[in-house]
Each structure stands twice: as C-alpha cells, then as structure tokens.
Amino acid sequence: MDYNIVAQAYEDMEKTRKRLELLEILSGLFKNTSSKVIERVIYLTQGKIKPDFYGIELGMSDKLVIKVLEKSTSMSKNRIQEEYKKTGDLGEVTKIALSNKVQTTLVKDRLTVERVYSTFEDIANTTGHGSVDIKIAHLSGLLSDCTPLEGKYIIRTLTGILRLGIADYTVLDALAVTYTGDKKNRKYLERTYNISSDLGKVAKIVVEKGLEGLEEINIVVGNPIRPMLAERLSSSQEIIDKVGEKMSLEYKLDGERLQIHVNKKQVSIFSRKLENITNHYPDVSSIMSEINVENMIVEAEAVAINKEDGSYLPFQELMHRRRKHKIKEAVENYPISINLFDIIFFDNEDLTNSSYERRRKILNIIVKKNKKLDIVKNKIIRSAEEIDNFLEQSIEEGCEGLVIKDLQGTYRAGAREYLWIKLKREYKSEMSDTLDLVVIGAIYGKGKRVNRYGALLLAAYNKEEDMFRSFCKVGTGFSDEQLRIIYEKLQKCIIKDKHVMVDSKMEVDVWFKPNIVLEITGSEITISPIHTANMNEIRKDFGLALRFPIFTGRIREDKMAQDITTTMEIMNEYKKQLKKVIN
The missing domain is CATH 3.30.470.30 (DNA ligase/mRNA capping enzyme)
Structure with missing residues (x-):
C-alpha cells in the first residue's frame, strides 16, 4: 500500500474540525487498506508502532531531525531552525525543505506503508554505540524517496506530534462504520479493545472475521487490560x-x-x-x-x-x-x-x-x-x-x-x-470532589511569573463527541517549583493552533495538545457565556465553568487525557448543587 494514501488522508483530516468529516475521511482510508497492513495503518494513525505496553519509544529528538534535514535537503541548518521557530512544526519544515530540494536521483524507490513502518521499527530498535548515525541513515533513506507531503507526516509521526485530532474512540467508530456498516457496533469493538489494549489487533480481526471474530479475543496474561x-x-x-x-x-x-x-x-x-x-x-x-x-x-x-x-x-x-x-x-x-x-x-x-x-x-x-x-x-x-x-x-x-x-x-x-x-469527604466549599482536567492552553505571566505561564486553560472531556471542552482558567495554587515542572512538561505539547479536538471560545497565547492532567478544586460550578463545557445544556449559548479554581498540587501523571472528568460528571455535580440550594 502506497504511503501517499495514508499521508493524504492525514492531510485531509488536519484541514477539518468537523467530527463527521473526520470520521468519513478515516473510514475512507480504512476502505483502501487491506487486511495485510491494517494493523500497521492503525498503529501509525495512533502515532506509534506498537501498543503502549510494549514500551517502544518512537520519538526522535528535534535536534536529530534537524540534522537529518540538513543532510537530506538543500536547506541550511540556520534556515531550518528559522522555519521551525516560525511554524513550531518540524513536519511542516520538512515539507518546505523537500519542496525546495534539488533532485539528485533519476529514480526513486516506491514508498509503501510497509517500508515506512519497517524503517520506524529499525529506528526504534537501534540503540548503543553508533546508533545516532544509523538512525540518521534510516531516516535519510526515507526522505530521499518521499514527496513533501509524505515527509511532513513521516517526521510528525517520529517526533510524536501527528495532530490528526482523533482519539481511540474515533478510530473505533470508523472501524465499526467501515467493516460492520453501523456505528452502533462500536460497543463490540470497544469491549474487545478494553481487554486487549491493542487497537491494531482489534482492527485486523474485524477486517478478516467480522464481529463474530471478536469473540475469539480473550484476556492474555502479559497484555494489560484497560482498567475499570x-x-x-x-x-x-x-x-x-x-x-x-x-x-x-x-x-x-x-x-x-x-x-x-x-x-x-x-x-x-x-x-x-x-x-x-x-x-x-x-x-x-x-x-x-x-x-x-x-x-x-x-x-x-x-x-x-x-x-x-x-x-x-x-x-x-x-x-x-x-x-x-x-x-x-x-x-x-x-x-x-x-x-x-x-x-x-x-x-x-x-x-x-x-x-x-x-x-x-x-x-x-x-x-x-x-x-x-x-x-x-x-x-x-x-x-x-x-x-x-x-x-x-x-x-x-x-x-x-x-x-x-x-x-x-x-x-x-x-x-x-x-x-x-x-x-x-465534603469540602467546605460547594464542590464535593476534586476534578481532573487537561491543559489545553496558556496565557503568559507577568511580574514573578514572567517567562512562565501565568494561567492555564483547562478542559473537561465529552466522551460522546470525543472533544475537550473548556471549563476554567486556573492561576492559583501553584508553587514556583510546580510552575517550573508544569512549564517544562508543556513545552513538549505546544502546537501552532488550537487542537482539532478542543472546543474553546477563549483566546490564549499558547495552545497545547491535550496531554497534561491536573487535579483541581473550586468553590462551585456555574453557568458561563465563555466556556464551552456542557454548552446549551442548561441555557442557550451558555456552558458551565468552575468558579475560583485552585490547583491542588497534584499532576495526574497516571491519567491519560481521555480519563479525565467528563462533561456528564460536571453536569451531575451541577445538579447536586441545585438540589442543595433548593433544600
């Protein structure tokens, strides 16, 4: 399968913010994918080469990628760094560099999904003395045969910033639509995914054997189960x-x-x-x-x-x-x-x-x-x-x-x-529990917080729509050391524009890929014309927001973004507050 088909689908996904269009593009990609490579396409779409529990790190440092670009294209190191500073995206820099590259070979080898995946495996498994030079050679070989668009997504995958705006639930929806004809069948795929934690394996079985084949997947000791x-x-x-x-x-x-x-x-x-x-x-x-x-x-x-x-x-x-x-x-x-x-x-x-x-x-x-x-x-x-x-x-x-x-x-x-x-135990405030929220943006600080973030924009998760919706802006409860640690963690999550899975009316100085989860408490939940969590559920054009949010001091490194407090939980908490007022 030509990798260009995958790269073009990724490009189309990046251009839309509409969930239905994303689902349609992803379904179209799966329809063009044979059972022989569906596992690899799924893993690549997740930005990895194996499920997380294998412990294989695909990421390459920015410094190493810049070195490869300098070697493989006609763009100078200074120009590469200039473009990177301007775009904040090495994938986009690669596309520019390859577009301006002077052709030095008459024949290019075909770039297939199989070849890209195999090269990624080689890069991930290369360690020890001389490994840097070997990794550079592997990546240079891919870039010498790829188009600018293919290069963009090869580099984005390797640096861990694919920016497709989809989560595992969207992939499960697309698999259900493509191979069973009905999105409602996602629940069967999801159950299998929950006991195997391997989306590629689920995809391969449903492609080859349909829903009935999913019943063959059982718990395997050594493969983690998604926790209850x-x-x-x-x-x-x-x-x-x-x-x-x-x-x-x-x-x-x-x-x-x-x-x-x-x-x-x-x-x-x-x-x-x-x-x-x-x-x-x-x-x-x-x-x-x-x-x-x-x-x-x-x-x-x-x-x-x-x-x-x-x-x-x-x-x-x-x-x-x-x-x-x-x-x-x-x-x-x-x-x-x-x-x-x-x-x-x-x-x-x-x-x-x-x-x-x-x-x-x-x-x-x-x-x-x-x-x-x-x-x-x-x-x-x-x-x-x-x-x-x-x-x-x-x-x-x-x-x-x-x-x-x-x-x-x-x-x-x-x-x-x-x-x-x-x-x-009930807190003295109206909030009966802490909330786990994900950082989606930041506003630069002033005074003591200059060169740091003064406030962070946080979101709750809407599971049904697979979206992160803004819920509050927090700037209190942080020690200087916590601010430093969070700032460093967020540097790896910076993106050029608002993430496609983020819904926010607020403007911020910096946008992030939803990744870092913080534990937050506050005084109460109130309706808000600014924040988009539970938008239109209580009042037209109003969402819900957390009043007087405070960071508890706990970074939830044990939680993924999709594990945070949901908008449904927020609505339940809001209704409890109303009952207290009425009583």
Missing part, C-alpha cells in the same frame, strides 16, 4: 439510593494504581495508562514472583510509606521512582505498601464475569498466604450512617475517601459505571 473506573457521588444517602442492598466499602488510597501480571513466576507491572513500569517496582516484582500460582492478574495500590512509623505518604512521593537510573536507591528511600483490591484473572480463569464478592474471597486467600502483601481494608454495610462513619475512619488513617462496590458487580474493563462509586 468508578463513578462519583457526593453523599452516603445517594449511594444507598443507587446501590440499594448491602455493599462493600473500601479505603481509597492515595497511591499509584498497579495492574500486576504473573505468569509462571514472570512478573509484568502496568500503570493506569497501560505503560510497562515493571522496572520502577523491583520490590513488587520480587514479592509477586514468590506466589505459588500458574498465572494471575491482580490490581493493587502502591502507597509510599514513612520508614519510621509506617504511615501513608502523599502520591507525589512515588514519582521519585519514575526515573531511569538509580532505581535501587529510590526503592530504598521510598518504600511502599502493596495493597491488593481486585483480581481479574487467576489460574487460567477469566474472573471479569465473576462477582466482586467472589473476587474478594480469592484475594483474601492470596494475601493470607503472603505476609508481604496487604489487602485494601473494607467493610460490608447496609446504611448511610455506616458509610459516613467508615469514611471518617478512612480519612483519619490518611486515605482520600472510600470506593463503594456492588457485591454482585462484575469487572467491566474500561468502563466507568456505578458498580464502583468513589466518595470523598
């Missing part, structure tokens, strides 16, 4: 009304969620974002490998603990383990407790359709046999008063709050449902 998520409610009585019968209350710990896979003593550990973080937790691997089991997948919360008294420490302490070097020292200096809270797979049995009650019993057996493991404290209750009392107990013991679980509830991979409900 909790809905939120703000009072014990609401929870009783929603769940009804007796339920389990679990402590909500302030740690990092781990998905631990054990297969014949071999241990793999994945983050909430499905990244392979086994190297960050050698102590966990050692303990889990001692368990006498054929295979299993458990979920746990790793919580940093004080070496002196064993008390819980804040989530941020765990970030010291997120380093490439001196892991041993980090493990010694920042010990953890391993708190199991669910089991998904055990001794070749898929437990996702088993009740929470049964899964918890299996966990208890595992923990009783292994004294180095803990199980998240829980209590079976029937009344609102018991919920309130256990909530206070959890706060006193250093926890964030509670997670309430339906005893008969199954494990719904990738779903956010009321089978799990999170409850935090």
Whole structure:
C-alpha cells in the first residue's frame, strides 16, 4: 500500500474540525487498506508502532531531525531552525525543505506503508554505540524517496506530534462504520479493545472475521487490560439510593494504581495508562514472583510509606521512582505498601464475569498466604450512617475517601459505571470532589511569573463527541517549583493552533495538545457565556465553568487525557448543587 494514501488522508483530516468529516475521511482510508497492513495503518494513525505496553519509544529528538534535514535537503541548518521557530512544526519544515530540494536521483524507490513502518521499527530498535548515525541513515533513506507531503507526516509521526485530532474512540467508530456498516457496533469493538489494549489487533480481526471474530479475543496474561473506573457521588444517602442492598466499602488510597501480571513466576507491572513500569517496582516484582500460582492478574495500590512509623505518604512521593537510573536507591528511600483490591484473572480463569464478592474471597486467600502483601481494608454495610462513619475512619488513617462496590458487580474493563462509586469527604466549599482536567492552553505571566505561564486553560472531556471542552482558567495554587515542572512538561505539547479536538471560545497565547492532567478544586460550578463545557445544556449559548479554581498540587501523571472528568460528571455535580440550594 502506497504511503501517499495514508499521508493524504492525514492531510485531509488536519484541514477539518468537523467530527463527521473526520470520521468519513478515516473510514475512507480504512476502505483502501487491506487486511495485510491494517494493523500497521492503525498503529501509525495512533502515532506509534506498537501498543503502549510494549514500551517502544518512537520519538526522535528535534535536534536529530534537524540534522537529518540538513543532510537530506538543500536547506541550511540556520534556515531550518528559522522555519521551525516560525511554524513550531518540524513536519511542516520538512515539507518546505523537500519542496525546495534539488533532485539528485533519476529514480526513486516506491514508498509503501510497509517500508515506512519497517524503517520506524529499525529506528526504534537501534540503540548503543553508533546508533545516532544509523538512525540518521534510516531516516535519510526515507526522505530521499518521499514527496513533501509524505515527509511532513513521516517526521510528525517520529517526533510524536501527528495532530490528526482523533482519539481511540474515533478510530473505533470508523472501524465499526467501515467493516460492520453501523456505528452502533462500536460497543463490540470497544469491549474487545478494553481487554486487549491493542487497537491494531482489534482492527485486523474485524477486517478478516467480522464481529463474530471478536469473540475469539480473550484476556492474555502479559497484555494489560484497560482498567475499570468508578463513578462519583457526593453523599452516603445517594449511594444507598443507587446501590440499594448491602455493599462493600473500601479505603481509597492515595497511591499509584498497579495492574500486576504473573505468569509462571514472570512478573509484568502496568500503570493506569497501560505503560510497562515493571522496572520502577523491583520490590513488587520480587514479592509477586514468590506466589505459588500458574498465572494471575491482580490490581493493587502502591502507597509510599514513612520508614519510621509506617504511615501513608502523599502520591507525589512515588514519582521519585519514575526515573531511569538509580532505581535501587529510590526503592530504598521510598518504600511502599502493596495493597491488593481486585483480581481479574487467576489460574487460567477469566474472573471479569465473576462477582466482586467472589473476587474478594480469592484475594483474601492470596494475601493470607503472603505476609508481604496487604489487602485494601473494607467493610460490608447496609446504611448511610455506616458509610459516613467508615469514611471518617478512612480519612483519619490518611486515605482520600472510600470506593463503594456492588457485591454482585462484575469487572467491566474500561468502563466507568456505578458498580464502583468513589466518595470523598465534603469540602467546605460547594464542590464535593476534586476534578481532573487537561491543559489545553496558556496565557503568559507577568511580574514573578514572567517567562512562565501565568494561567492555564483547562478542559473537561465529552466522551460522546470525543472533544475537550473548556471549563476554567486556573492561576492559583501553584508553587514556583510546580510552575517550573508544569512549564517544562508543556513545552513538549505546544502546537501552532488550537487542537482539532478542543472546543474553546477563549483566546490564549499558547495552545497545547491535550496531554497534561491536573487535579483541581473550586468553590462551585456555574453557568458561563465563555466556556464551552456542557454548552446549551442548561441555557442557550451558555456552558458551565468552575468558579475560583485552585490547583491542588497534584499532576495526574497516571491519567491519560481521555480519563479525565467528563462533561456528564460536571453536569451531575451541577445538579447536586441545585438540589442543595433548593433544600
């Protein structure tokens, strides 16, 4: 398959902001893609060559790309840097450079998807002494045979800034439309994606075998499952009304969620974002490998603990383990407790359709046999008063709050449902919980914040429309050190114009690809003529916004942009506020 077909589709997608047009272009691309290359086209469209849990980094540094452009085109280094400063896009610079290139060869080799993908694999797998020169040679070979448009998207893919304005849900929609004829069938593809975390694999099966073939995909130990998520409610009585019968209350710990896979003593550990973080937790691997089991997948919360008294420490302490070097020292200096809270797979049995009650019993057996493991404290209750009392107990013991679980509830991979409900203690303000919002833009600071961002524009996620809608502008709650860290992280996300998946009426100095997630609290949710979250749902031409937003100090590095607070959750919170006023 000619790579030009893919590049042209990407170019068409970049030119539109209409969701239906994006879906149509993507469906058209898939129709022109054979089953032999559909996996590769899917991965390339995601801006990668394998699912995240493989841990393969495709990204090339800007410096290296500039070096290749200088070598492969007739454009000087100074001109390349000039154009880059002007456009902020090395892909666009590549297109300009190749357009002005003097032709030196009479015959060009055909540039296919297979060749581009294979070269990307070679670049990703090249390490060690002399690797820089080898990577330059690989990329130069592609650029010598590509058109300016192809070069633009080759470089954008390699630098991790594809800018297509689509997320996994849009790809699933397009696959459903293309290969089943009905967008409503996305739910079947999504379920398979949730247990495999491999969009390319889902695509290949639905192309070759249709919806029936999806039933052949089962849980594989070693391949992470998209985690089940909790809905939120703000009072014990609401929870009783929603769940009804007796339920389990679990402590909500302030740690990092781990998905631990054990297969014949071999241990793999994945983050909430499905990244392979086994190297960050050698102590966990050692303990889990001692368990006498054929295979299993458990979920746990790793919580940093004080070496002196064993008390819980804040989530941020765990970030010291997120380093490439001196892991041993980090493990010694920042010990953890391993708190199991669910089991998904055990001794070749898929437990996702088993009740929470049964899964918890299996966990208890595992923990009783292994004294180095803990199980998240829980209590079976029937009344609102018991919920309130256990909530206070959890706060006193250093926890964030509670997670309430339906005893008969199954494990719904990738779903956010009321089978799990999170409850935090009421704040003094009207807000009953913190919100996780993604940074979409920034305004430059003045005075002490000169050369930094003075305020950040944040958005909530509309899952149905696959869009990020502006919800507030935050400039308070940041320490100087936090401002520095966030500023550095955001430099990698800068884009020239507003992202195609972002809906905002506000103008900012800098736009970002939605990527960095911050935890925010505030006084209340109010209607807004400026912000676009829940636009027209309460009043025509008005959205909802967070009043007096404050950064809590927590960067949610464990969350992807699509995992943030949704506009549906914001609407639910707004309605709760109205009830309080009426009462």
